[in-house]
Amino acid sequence: MKGDNLYETMGLVRIAEMSADKGAVLEYEARPEQCHSGGVVQGGFVTGWIDAAMAHAAMAVAGKDVVPMTLELKVSFLAPVRPGRVLAEGWAVRHGRKTCFYEGALKDGAGNLLAKASCTMLLADRAKVEAASATALGG
Numbered sequence: 535m536k537g538d539n540l541y542e543t544m545g546l547v548r549i550a551e552m553s554a555d556k557g558a559v560l561e562y563e564a565r566p567e568q569c570h571s572g573g574v575v576q577g578g579f580v581t582g583w584i585d586a587a588m589a590h591a592a593m594a595v596a597g598k599d600v601v602p603m604t605l606e607l608k609v610s611f612l613a614p615v616r617p618g619r620v621l622a623e624g625w626a627v628r629h630g631r632k633t634c635f636y637e638g639a640l641k642d643g644a645g646n647l648l649a650k651a652s653c654t655m656l657l658a659d660r661a662k663v664e665a666a667s668a669t670a671l672g673g
Contacts (some may be wrong), residue, residue, distance in 0.1 A: 540608050540652045544582055544583065544586070545562045545564060545565055545625055546560060546586075547561040547619070548560060548561050548582050549590065550563075552590050552591070552594045553594050554595045556595050556625070557587075557594070557624050557625030557626065558585045558587050558588075558594060558624045559621055559622070559623050560583065561619060561620075561621055561622075561626075562620050562621075562623045563620075564616065564617045564618055564619075566617050568617075569573060569617065570593060572614075573615065573616060573617065575615040575617070576612075576616045577584050578600060579610060579615075580609065580615050580648070580649050581607070581615075583620065583622040583640055584622050584623075584639065584650075585607060585626065586622065586639040586657070587622035587623055587624035588602075588624035588625075588636040588637070588638045588651070588653055588657075589604070589624070589655070590624060591623075591624035591625055591636060591638075592626070592629070592636060592655055592657065595626060595634075595639050596629070596634075596646070596657050598660070598663040599659070599660050599661070600659065600660055601657075601658045601659075602634070602655045602656075602658075603611070603655060603656045603657075603658050603663075604655055605633075605653075605655060605656050606653060608648060608651060608653070610650050611648075611649050612647055612649055612650065613646065613647070613648045614648075615640065615648050616642075616650070618642065618643060619642075619643045620640055620641065620642055620643070621641050621642075621643075622638065622640050623637075624636055624637070624638040624661075627652070629655070632656060632657050633651070633654065633656060633657070634657060635652070635654055636652070636655060637650070637651065638650065638651045638652075639651070646670035647658045654664070657671070665667055
């Protein structure tokens, strides 16, 4: 994953699982610079980790020609996330042709549940998303 700024910023260590039947598991290194007061990881990182796991699970089902775009996201923070390795998991609840429902969780290295999430995603056509992006950037 080295060289990809988003992956580096988020602290991605590896994609441990990505399959249509099992979903996705992404391993992250929560770093001290991602923390706010009290040494607790800022909630935006926690949300991003789970959101990415759910998106990877959707890509495992839908294939590389789609971009999962989160339409709605709910996160429940159950315990403080501290620096160290964490696992973000994502799986399908219902995967439709264009609209999907996914759930996810964040666990520490001992398997303790730290946060959980649910989302609604739109499966957008990758070529259209990339063309729109190029146009917006003047390319």
